[in-house]
Amino acid sequence: MHGSSQQIVHHHAPPTGFIRKYVFSLDHKVIGEQYYALALVAVYIGLVLSWIMRIHLAWPNAAIPGLQFLSKTGAPGGLLTPEYYLQLMTMHGTIMVFFVLTTAPFAGFGNYFLPIQVGAEDMPFPHINMMSFWVTFVAFCVAVAAFFVPQGPPLSGWTAYAPLSALGAVAGPGQGTGQVLWAVSIGIFCIGQLLGSLNFISTTLDMRCKGMSLMRLPITVWAWFITSCIGLTAFAVLMPACILLILDHIAGTSFFIPSGLVVNDQLQPHAGGSTLLWQHLFWFFGHPEVYIAIVPAMGVVSHVLITSMRRPLLSHRVIIYSMIAIGFLSYMVYGHHMFLSGMNPFSSIAFSFPTLAITVPATIIVLIWIGSLYGSKLRINTASLFALGFISMFVSGGISGFFLAQPSIDIMLHATYFVVGHFHLVMAVAALFGIFAGTYFWFGKVTGRMMNETLGKIHFWVTFVGAYCIFMPFHYLGMAGNVRRYQAFVDDFMGPLMPVHKFITIAALITGAAQLVFLYNLIHSRFWGKPAPQNPWEGTSLEWTIPSPPPFDNFGGKIPVVYHDPYQYGIEASTGDFVMQDSPESINSVRDES
Amino acid sequence: MATTVQPPEIKSPYAPGRPSGQDDGWGGIPPCTGDRVSLDDSSPASRTGVWVGLAAITMTFAAFTSAMVIRQGASNDWRHFSLPRLLFLDTLVLVASSIVLEIARKRFAAFDRGLQARRSVPLLWMSSVLVLGLVFLAGQYAAWMQLRAQGLYLATNPSSSFFYLFTGLHGLHIVGGLAGLTLVIWRLSKRVPTLRLSTVSTVSYYWHFMDLLWIYLLLLLWMRV
Numbered sequence: 001m002h003g004s005s006q007q008i009v010h011h012h013a014p015p016t017g018f019i020r021k022y023v024f025s026l027d028h029k030v031i032g033e034q035y036y037a038l039a040l041v042a043v044y045i046g047l048v049l050s051w052i053m054r055i056h057l058a059w060p061n062a063a064i065p066g067l068q069f070l071s072k073t074g075a076p077g078g079l080l081t082p083e084y085y086l087q088l089m090t091m092h093g094t095i096m097v098f099f100v101l102t103t104a105p106f107a108g109f110g111n112y113f114l115p116i117q118v119g120a121e122d123m124p125f126p127h128i129n130m131m132s133f134w135v136t137f138v139a140f141c142v143a144v145a146a147f148f149v150p151q152g153p154p155l156s157g158w159t160a161y162a163p164l165s166a167l168g169a170v171a172g173p174g175q176g177t178g179q180v181l182w183a184v185s186i187g188i189f190c191i192g193q194l195l196g197s198l199n200f201i202s203t204t205l206d207m208r209c210k211g212m213s214l215m216r217l218p219i220t221v222w223a224w225f226i227t228s229c230i231g232l233t234a235f236a237v238l239m240p241a242c243i244l245l246i247l248d249h250i251a252g253t254s255f256f257i258p259s260g261l262v263v264n265d266q267l268q269p270h271a272g273g274s275t276l277l278w279q280h281l282f283w284f285f286g287h288p289e290v291y292i293a294i295v296p297a298m299g300v301v302s303h304v305l306i307t308s309m310r311r312p313l314l315s316h317r318v319i320i321y322s323m324i325a326i327g328f329l330s331y332m333v334y335g336h337h338m339f340l341s342g343m344n345p346f347s348s349i350a351f352s353f354p355t356l357a358i359t360v361p362a363t364i365i366v367l368i369w370i371g372s373l374y375g376s377k378l379r380i381n382t383a384s385l386f387a388l389g390f391i392s393m394f395v396s397g398g399i400s401g402f403f404l405a406q407p408s409i410d411i412m413l414h415a416t417y418f419v420v421g422h423f424h425l426v427m428a429v430a431a432l433f434g435i436f437a438g439t440y441f442w443f444g445k446v447t448g449r450m451m452n453e454t455l456g457k458i459h460f461w462v463t464f465v466g467a468y469c470i471f472m473p474f475h476y477l478g479m480a481g482n483v484r485r486y487q488a489f490v491d492d493f494m495g496p497l498m499p500v501h502k503f504i505t506i507a508a509l510i511t512g513a514a515q516l517v518f519l520y521n522l523i524h525s526r527f528w529g530k531p532a533p534q535n536p537w538e539g540t541s542l543e544w545t546i547p548s549p550p551p552f553d554n555f556g557g558k559i560p561v562v563y564h565d566p567y568q569y570g571i572e573a574s575t576g577d578f579v580m581q582d583s584p585e586s587i588n589s590v591r592d593e594s
Numbered sequence: 595m596a597t598t599v600q601p602p603e604i605k606s607p608y609a610p611g612r613p614s615g616q617d618d619g620w621g622g623i624p625p626c627t628g629d630r631v632s633l634d635d636s637s638p639a640s641r642t643g644v645w646v647g648l649a650a651i652t653m654t655f656a657a658f659t660s661a662m663v664i665r666q667g668a669s670n671d672w673r674h675f676s677l678p679r680l681l682f683l684d685t686l687v688l689v690a691s692s693i694v695l696e697i698a699r700k701r702f703a704a705f706d707r708g709l710q711a712r713r714s715v716p717l718l719w720m721s722s723v724l725v726l727g728l729v730f731l732a733g734q735y736a737a738w739m740q741l742r743a744q745g746l747y748l749a750t751n752p753s754s755s756f757f758y759l760f761t762g763l764h765g766l767h768i769v770g771g772l773a774g775l776t777l778v779i780w781r782l783s784k785r786v787p788t789l790r791l792s793t794v795s796t797v798s799y800y801w802h803f804m805d806l807l808w809i810y811l812l813l814l815l816w817m818r819v
Binding site: 124125128194197198199201202203205206207232233235236237239240241243244247251252253254255258259271272273274276277280281284 | 638639640642643646647649650651653654657658660661664665668669670671672748749752755759
């Protein structure tokens with residue numbers, strides 16, 4: 001370690017037994033790895049579900065061998081029923097949004113690196129931190145349990161729109177027990193995320209080491225902090241919505257079910273509920289959720305890019321302020337999901353304006369990245385490639401958002417594949433690229449071994465090209481009138497679009513296969529990878545001042561003292577073209593903004 | 595511009611007399627705690643933690659409130675009923691518990707500073723808060739029974755649904771507060787007390803907040819149901 005530091009006494013002793021060390025661990029690093037492992041399991045389940053859906057869309061009459069073992073009634077002889085297609089689609093969305101896109105970039109990376117990057121030996125409430133993971137784990141088990149109840153998982157989509165989601169078994173397969181399990185799972189998940197946010201905010205505000213002013217925090221820390229603030233408010237609203245939904249199911253209340261509703265020829269014994277109420281509560285969470293997924297990825301991408309191009313961003317402050325603006329505006333735009341819900345048209349205009357306004361800070365961030373990249377000597381490695389890929393996906397997906405933000409155009413494009421293509425690019429694939437960038441970048445620090453770069457680059461190029469091959473045609477399909485959430489398009493006017501669907505499916509199978517290369521690389525490198533040095537990328541932030549993997553208490557019984565901005569690159573120092581944050585070395589630079 | 599900046603030694607507003615890190619101009623948020631010797635509940639983190647938790651609880655009840663307002667306006671099936679008078683009496687019990695808790699906190703602070711020799715004094719006051727909390731919960735349960743006797747159940751009408759929902763969830767939070775108070779009493783009553791003043795403060799912030807939340811809920815229910 002470079003700078004002077006002070007002796008500390010760790011507030012919980014190193015664990016000795018296997019259970020306390022690896023299962024019910026209080027160590028933020030182990031908890032971060034647990035979150036990442038959970039996301040890894042979840043993402044491959046989600047991937048297989050998407051494969052099944054894509055194969056069925058391209059060849060609706062083809063039986064998928066073995067699928068009957070998942071559900072005898074949902075896939076008799078391996079052939080998907082329309083209802084089971086919707087059930088798999090619901091679980092794909094739920095697992096991916098909650099247990100991958102929220103879990104990995106925020107809870108996974110954040111738990112591992114936030115305390116280290118602020119110079120703390122742990123989070124202030126380690127027991128709450130441990131609880132947050134295990135609560136999330138229980139939520140995941142409850143969600144997956146829906147596959148194994150008699151009628152299977154719910155079919156109402158990850159948005160669980162009422163009244164379909166609130167009626168019970170009469171509304172279709174999985175709408176009884178499956179939907180209740182879904183609501184219970186998401187409710188529990190909210191508790192886990194609230195507990196996590198509590199720790200993240202306290203760590204960022206109160207656990208910073210000496211010299212670590214707010215503007216000296218790396219962008220990643222800012223991203224996790226802002227995401228915590230967003231999550232604190234968003235999940236606190238989704239949880240009540242889930243409680244009300246559960247009560248409509250099991251207690252006979254009528255929060256979301258209107259009166260006089262006839263479903264499957266049966267008059268429903270409910271009165272006066274508001275279906276729009278669910279949408280308001282859900283989307284008040286749902287849109288900030290997009291930023292809960294993307295803002296941590298923005299932080300990771302900035303962190304990786306700066307290290308790879310050996311210069312700080314054009315402005316450290318502006319990118320932080322832009323992320324704060326995104327967090328603030330994210331609550332004011334949620335109504336754009338409801339342009340066609342029947343709400344007042346004036347409300348649509350009111351929600352359209354902030355939706356367009358939120359593109360301003362997002363564009364500023366992109367311009368700062370591109371402006372900083374211009375003329376830089378970028379070190380090409382898998383992490384930096386994925387960071388560049390993130391920018392590409394974010395811009396491509398973001399541009400289609402301009403169209404959808406306008407109510408007049410959204411009337412045509414609503415509930416088509418255009419929307420599916422938009423959110424997959426801007427939220428799902430972009431956030432996944434952020435996760436990949438972070439994984440290739442920090443793997444050496446976490447495990448003490450480097451990932452294989454050749455396999456990593458193969459993974460990148462196939463994923464990059466594949467993602468465009470899958471999701472760009474979605475926009476074309478949407479403009480051609482291809483509605484979403486249909487299980488087959490053979491016999492109707494969308495029949496001529498089938499060749500496009502087949503192309504997308506083949507691209508999805510190949511892109512998915514590339515993720516198996518990633519998995520192989522991850523597991524192989526974990527055990528047989530090249531040993532990782534302490535600072536393989538010549539980074540400056542505090543995680544690079546400690547051994548790989550870090551010791552139990554992060555800084556070896558000491559806490560660092562910080563003297564510099566987080567990104568002092570492109571300078572002349574004794575260590576090369578960079579100076580570590582904890583180095584007391586005097587340097588000349590015009591870029592120190594604090 | 596030379597950038598090697600020695601962290602200036604300034605006084606932290608949260609720890610008078612102790613050196614702290616660089617002032618970041620963020621309105622008194624403790625900038626750094628590099629001089630800390632241990633991580634425990636006495637750090638400002640426990641204060642931040644409880645406020646963050648209370649913010650989440652506020653948001654949850656705000657969401658329920660908006661759901662109630664929207665649901666009431668959604669159709670004309672809303673039936674008003676009179677709140678059991680017992681609730682108002684119960685409110686006095688909760689307010690009294692907050693006052694007693696403040697006295698308990700002051701007594702414990704005196705004990706902590708060595709001004710008060712006997713710990714039985716703060717212990718008695720703390721236990722009184724616990725008893726008052728239990729009385730409050732019993733009162734809420736009795737109010738539920740009164741409504742039940744009138745034939746008003748959870749699913750009878752949206753007004754009764756929200757009544758049971760608000761009182762039930764608030765009761766659950768009170769149970770959380772009672773758990774905190776039990777922890778405080780347990781730590782104080784050990785042979786060598788391990789209770790910290792900051793823990794008492796954290797629990798008292800939570801308890802007072804539950805007090806205010808109940809008054810808000812009572813007003814809301816009184817006006818709406």
